[in-house]
Amino acid sequence: MSTVLLKDVTKIWPDGTVAVNHVSLDVEDGEFLVLLGPSGCGKSTILRMIAGLEDPSEGDILLNGDPVLELAPRDRSIAMVFQDFALYPHMTVNDNIGFPLRLSGMETNNRLERVGDVASALGIGDVLGRKPSQLSGGQRQRVAMGRAIVRRPGLFLMDEPLSNLDSGLRAELRAEITGLTRELGVTTMYVTHDQAEALTMADRVAIMRKGILQDVGTPTQVYGRPATLYVAAFLGSPRMNLLEASVYVHLDQYVALNLGDQALYLPWNDIRARAVAHYHGERIVVGMRAEALTPVSPDVQGDILRGRIRYLEHHGHESLAYLDIGATAIVVDEMGTGKPDPEPNGAFRRFGSTLQKLAGRGTAASTATVQAPEERASVLDPGRHHRRPAELAVRLAPYPAVSPGHPLAVAVRMDMLHFFDERGDRIDVGWR
Numbered sequence: 001m002s003t004v005l006l007k008d009v010t011k012i013w014p015d016g017t018v019a020v021n022h023v024s025l026d027v028e029d030g031e032f033l034v035l036l037g038p039s040g041c042g043k044s045t046i047l048r049m050i051a052g053l054e055d056p057s058e059g060d061i062l063l064n065g066d067p068v069l070e071l072a073p074r075d076r077s078i079a080m081v082f083q084d085f086a087l088y089p090h091m092t093v094n095d096n097i098g099f100p101l102r103l104s105g106m107e108t109n110n111r112l113e114r115v116g117d118v119a120s121a122l123g124i125g126d127v128l129g130r131k132p133s134q135l136s137g138g139q140r141q142r143v144a145m146g147r148a149i150v151r152r153p154g155l156f157l158m159d160e161p162l163s164n165l166d167s168g169l170r171a172e173l174r175a176e177i178t179g180l181t182r183e184l185g186v187t188t189m190y191v192t193h194d195q196a197e198a199l200t201m202a203d204r205v206a207i208m209r210k211g212i213l214q215d216v217g218t219p220t221q222v223y224g225r226p227a228t229l230y231v232a233a234f235l236g237s238p239r240m241n242l243l244e245a246s247v248y249v250h251l252d253q254y255v256a257l258n259l260g261d262q263a264l265y266l267p268w269n270d271i272r273a274r275a276v277a278h279y280h281g282e283r284i285v286v287g288m289r290a291e292a293l294t295p296v297s298p299d300v301q302g303d304i305l306r307g308r309i310r311y312l313e314h315h316g317h318e319s320l321a322y323l324d325i326g327a328t329a330i331v332v333d334e335m336g337t338g339k340p341d342p343e344p345n346g347a348f349r350r351f352g353s354t355l356q357k358l359a360g361r362g363t364a365a366s367t368a369t370v371q372a373p374e375e376r377a378s379v380l381d382p383g384r385h386h387r388r389p390a391e392l393a394v395r396l397a398p399y400p401a402v403s404p405g406h407p408l409a410v411a412v413r414m415d416m417l418h419f420f421d422e423r424g425d426r427i428d429v430g431w432r
Contacts (some may be wrong), residue, residue, distance in 0.1 A: 002154035009059035021211040037208035079148035094128040095112035229424035233332035237392040262266035287418035322391035
């Protein structure tokens with residue numbers, strides 16, 4: 001059993017590239033924590049530093065409360081499963097799984113018994129005499145897991161172990177890995193870029209971007225209350241609709257959110273209205289997921305957005321309509337490398353007075369979010385976000401009797417809206 005604590009860990013490569021930027025993170029005993037993010041965000045580097053395959057440039061790593069930076073990888077009671085399986089091609093399955101036990105000097109009979117038990121649990125007991133080249137991808141992955149499990153380590157590190165498998169087998173092994181690690185009670189850190197894996201398997205999810213920890217929480221928390229604009233855009237299918245809104249306060253009545261040609265009204269008795277009201281006369285980002293939007297009759301009144309269908313996507317079990325409502329969308333580039341901004345002044349214009357007000361507001365932020373100052377200052381740099389006409393994703397029944405150009409009205413669940421400031425931080429009252 002193990003606990004893991006990263007204290008302000010940074011990794012800078014020799015060429016000056018910052019792979020991991022001041023990340024602090026804790027993993028509880030027996031917890032299944034998933035590191036989620038796009039390729040190149042630093043999640044595998046974190047795993048390698050915990051395993052001892054890389055040394056951090058700054059910070060400290062503790063296992064069970066003890067610093068381990070001076071310990072060799074073999075002394076850390078860690079087992080790692082790699083993306084490419086890393087099996088010995090000249091050895092049988094039996095020898096591959098039992099290799100760590102042979103190195104430790106375990107007697108042959110005891111070793112064979114333990115290998116047999118692990119192989120049976122993983123459903124590969126009938127292929128112990130085969131070589132890796134004679135196995136399917138799923139079987140090879142089970143062998144790699146068996147080699148890690150047989151050592152009975154205190155900590156599993158899994159680096160995208162399912163990314164080379166087809167979707168059906170990934171779903172099957174997701175359930176097997178989750179069930180097995182929970183049955184064994186072993187602390188597990190699992191790296192993936194697949195949000196379905198993260199939200200399905202994890203006790204908690206830690207979301208990374210360009211080496212910076214963006215958010216940490218249960219799958220329900222990071223999906224339902226994303227800490228940053230990036231997390232909101234990254235999680236969910238279809239992606240969250242992110243719209244630029246101008247804020248106007250009608251004191252003791254409501255807060256108007258002007259979305260281009262239309263508006264939504266946040267009641268003054270909504271606890272979030274007071275937080276959003278601080279941005280009177282400014283622009284913020286309003287996020288709404290497809291599940292917050294319900295098609296209604298055109299003559300219905302209330303919190304309604306109206307537009308015309310720009311195009312349709314059919315997914316068999318449902319159709320997605322993309323609605324032009326005359327608003328402006330904020331598009332978050334996944335890697336943060338940016339795309340050309342159609343407007344020379346950027347997605348938002350940053351005035352000195354606005355920045356001063358923002359600095360003094362003290363809006364609520366997640367204690368789990370660790371961001372470097374330069375990252376926060378650059379959120380609105382030109383190219384980081386760019387503007388385009390909003391295409392509001394709305395869920396419809398399969399193959400509906402509508403077509404592009406058809407008018408559509410949708411009711412908006414105001415309690416499901418998300419609000420973000422110019423820095424990309426969540427605007428909210430309190431936190432989780």
